[in-house]
Amino acid sequence: MYSRIGALKFGYFWILPHEYIRHFTVDPRFPVIATNHFLPENLTAFLPNRRWRTFAERKMWCLFSRVYNKVSLVTTPTETGAKLIRPKLNVEVVTVSSGIDLKLFAPGADNGDLRQRYGIPAGPMLLFVGRLDPEKKLEQILKAVKLAGDFADFTFVVAGRGARSTALKTAARKLGILDRVVFTGFIPEADLPRLYV
Numbered sequence: 001m002y003s004r005i006g007a008l009k010f011g012y013f014w015i016l017p018h019e020y021i022r023h024f025t026v027d028p029r030f031p032v033i034a035t036n037h038f039l040p041e042n043l044t045a046f047l048p049n050r051r052w053r054t055f056a057e058r059k060m061w062c063l064f065s066r067v068y069n070k071v072s073l074v075t076t077p078t079e080t081g082a083k084l085i086r087p088k089l090n091v092e093v094v095t096v097s098s099g100i101d102l103k104l105f106a107p108g109a110d111n112g113d114l115r116q117r118y119g120i121p122a123g124p125m126l127l128f129v130g131r132l133d134p135e136k137k138l139e140q141i142l143k144a145v146k147l148a149g150d151f152a153d154f155t156f157v158v159a160g161r162g163a164r165s166t167a168l169k170t171a172a173r174k175l176g177i178l179d180r181v182v183f184t185g186f187i188p189e190a191d192l193p194r195l196y197v
Contacts, residue, residue, distance in 0.1 A: 031072040035096070039084060040064070045134040046163060061088055104193050111194040118184040118195075124154040127195060129187065132162030139164075139171050146175045155180055159187045159195070 040060035044053040065088045068074050074089060075096040076082050086093045115122065126145070130136060138158065145156045158168065158181065165183070172181045187195065 032070075033073045033075060034068055034071045035075045036064075036068070036081070036085060037077060039081065039135075042133070042135055065089060105196055106193075107197050109194045109197050111197055114191055114194055118157075118159075118182065118187065120157055120182050120184070121155055124152075125157050126154055127157045127159065129159045129192065129195075132158070132160050132164045132168060134164060136162075136164075138168055142168065142171050142175055142177065142181070145180060146177050149177060149180055155182055157182045157184060157195075159184045159192075161186050 040057045043060070044056045047053045047056060064085075068085075068088075069090050071091060074085070074091055074093045076085060076093060077096065077098050079095045082093045082095050112122075114120070128136075128138065128141065132138060141156070148154070156177075169178075169183055172178050172183075
């Protein structure tokens with residue numbers, strides 16, 4: 001079996017049972033690559049108490065280190081993420097950005113019907129697609145949109161849902177930029193390629 005496998009790659013590797021991990025890491029002929037797209041702070045941001053957050057983060061980072069230090073290589077999609085996890089590990093951490101299908105995400109597709117469906121005006125847009133959660137720092141982007149609006153004509157489109165949805169709408173109203181920001185809510189994956197053009 002080993003002769004047919006070059007490496008084994010896991011996502012969300014740190015939630016696997018410890019015995020399961022050891023099974024795959026004892027044979028040096030069988031390199032294990034783990035990828036990580038999640039930091040403890042992504043989860044603890046929802047805890048109401050700072051002491052609880054600190055305690056939970058410590059425990060989760062401890063588990064993270066114990067598990068990921070057993071693999072041959074760790075990948076993460078951004079250099080920012082890599083810089084956060086490198087100090088926690090004794091193995092190499094490399095950045096491997098998430099790929100895209102260039103046939104599916106091709107420039108030039110007409111998206112007028114999608115703009116109409118989601119209330120996005122014609123013209124240039126700055127598009128955010130993702131969770132509306134604290135670690136995304138969208139309040140900072142809203143402030144930048146206010147500043148950029150003085151010399152650029154564009155619409156900031158916020159596509160997604162999350163814990164900060166209501167707070168972000170309130171922030172946009174207080175900044176006086178609701179006329180330049182569109183909150184679409186969740187957009188199905190099938191619609192995204194034509195919004196990215």
